[in-house]
């Protein structure tokens with residue numbers, strides 16, 4: 001999975017590593033917020049936008065200004081306050097949306113408009129009622145119009161994955177000629193597979209005219225649980241922007257999860273050979289903040305940022321962890337913002353972990369005492385889901401933890 005021909009003029013090396021940079025485009029505040037249960041008001045959006053700035057995202061999609069007055073105002077407030085990342089607004093290929101975006105983003109230090117138009121046969125026929133030619137005409141006219149207000153124009157071919165590959169080449173070639181500087185390949189309905197995505201991106205890089213003047217981007221949905229794998233395949237094939245959300249929130253089953261992509265690229269840097277500008281230690285705090293703002297807590301078993309991501313309960317795993325943490329951990333918890341790994345004591349835990357925990361609590365039972373404590377610990381653990389330090393202290397001094 002190597003990248004053999006990167007568009008070098010638009011993808012500078014990441015500072016200090018000599019590796020190419022993949023831009024992280026966060027759409028938690030747009031595609032993420034569109035999902036039932038994740039809607040946020042202006043104040044919440046602003047708070048998350050500041051956290052995303054701290055996290056180091058390159059592009060922050062703040063909303064869809066023509067969707068509602070509230071969204072317009074939220075985008076405008078973010079454009080005023082958030083200065084480091086590019087602040088982006090979504091727009092259909094219609095003049096009203098482009099004007100609304102230009103007004104909402106006027107205060108931004110760095111602004112981008114994100115235009116989208118569906119290109120697949122199904123959408124052309126049933127949603128748009130447009131021919132292939134009409135779709136290209138509309139897209140080109142919108143990009144030209146947007147270029148009057150913005151230096152930075154992104155074009156998304158909605159449902160790109162179900163679009164005829166040669167037609168997608170025509171669309172992207174035309175919008176790049178009209179001034180688009182990022183062309184995005186959304187898997188709008190989460191239909192593709194990693195091998196197919198790899199092939200699609202490779203094909204586009206080979207055939208789109210002017211692709212060296214644009215950044216090729218990907219935007220994957222998770223209907224088949226493949227959004228992250230598909231995004232990584234796109235990067236392996238040369239995509240240099242990934243659109244994603246904190247916790248993978250987004251329409252239906254969600255979007256590709258930012259923290260999973262970033263940590264996969266970092267943990268397997270030898271495979272991908274790219275860097276992101278993300279401060280990974282802020283991943284967990286940012287995911288927690290999202291949970292607080294939306295009232296939707298992170299699932300315990302969520303990769304990278306779930307409470308169980310660095311928790312070990314089984315005796316065999318705990319034993320391994322006590323000898324060398326690399327046995328059962330491929331990332332350091334501190335690197336994603338957790339304070340430490342957790343050896344959770346429960347019914348699967350073994351004597352080694354129990355002895356370690358008791359030692360940490362100041363108890364040093366001899367072998368016979370440990371045997372007795374261990375037997376009572378197992379009985380207790382069968383009744384309770386987790387055994388806490390207070391329970392262990394009671395066991396260590398011979399008290400009944402449940403009395």
Ligand code: KIV
Nearest residue numbers: 116156158159186188
């Ligand atoms: O999923 C999608 O196609 C989108 C576009 C607006 C980029 O969210």
Ligand code: ZN
Nearest residue numbers: 031186188219
């Ligand atoms: Zn989407």
